[in-house]
Amino acid sequence: MKNDIKQMKSLNFFVNTCNAETYNTIKPSLQVPKKIETPLLSWDIHQENHYKNLEGLDKENDFKELKFYIDKYQWKNDLKTLIDSYKYDALVVTDLNKRILWVSKGFTKMTGYPRKKVVLNTPSFLQGELTEEKVKKRIAKKIQLKKPFKEVIINYKKDKSPYKCELYIIPLINDVTTHFMALERAV
Template sequence: MEILKEFQQKFNWCLDIETLLESSEFEALVLTDNNQNIKWVNKGFTKMTGYPANYTIGKKPNFLQGEQSSSKTRKIIRTQLQSGHSFKEEIINYRKDGKPYKCEIKIYPLKDESNEIVHLLALENALDI
């Protein structure tokens, strides 16, 4: 989690990342900029999805979505992202090998000292379908 501490210092996030991570259950972490371009993923993401970190950088997390990913849920996520608040949602995503899985996502907007959202942090867990 050292890399997240470095990001926190560089961008002056107001959220206490260390406390958040210590008090939360997750398999994967995904850090995006405020345009939802992936900046960093942890090893748990690679284990959960099969995609290596270098493949994901610069992509949007929706590259994991596919045929069974609910358009209604995608719309809810987009609306929630615009709200600027933390939220939790579940969506069907797809691993690199094409197998679907239910992904529980908790998204936290990361704001700087001027209260601007500069990044989003997703804590994710794979659930049985």
């Protein structure tokens, strides 16, 4: 084993110091040992797990930020379970007049708009030429019913590029509906 490692180091040194003509001559005879492939496969598994951990941390941070409003407005919804179980890119909380109270950091990643610029706006600032009027009317009617619903709408990023946005909107309730939360993801 030690001898194999010495030979590989010597070969690596030789290959790294030879000129292009010599390298092209010996290239067909160079083979990558199977043992070197394994770490790359395990890296893929590690990387996939790493991204899942990051997503979990993002959701945890979103909930920590949202907790301030949960406590302030005494919402009875089980938002922790909802956030943990639903796949989303951004969270948006609005008041009953549709003014944005809070957005998650994912909102900036998804739309390009900084958080500070969207507070007190209505989500309609994201709409544009390709946003269908009938979809906007459907959303408005469903919001009046104060029941959870899903809808897909075409919104626009800060750079004016359109994207399809799946909305999962739920009423936030203490004894009555006080706000709405949208779990949004680009589809």
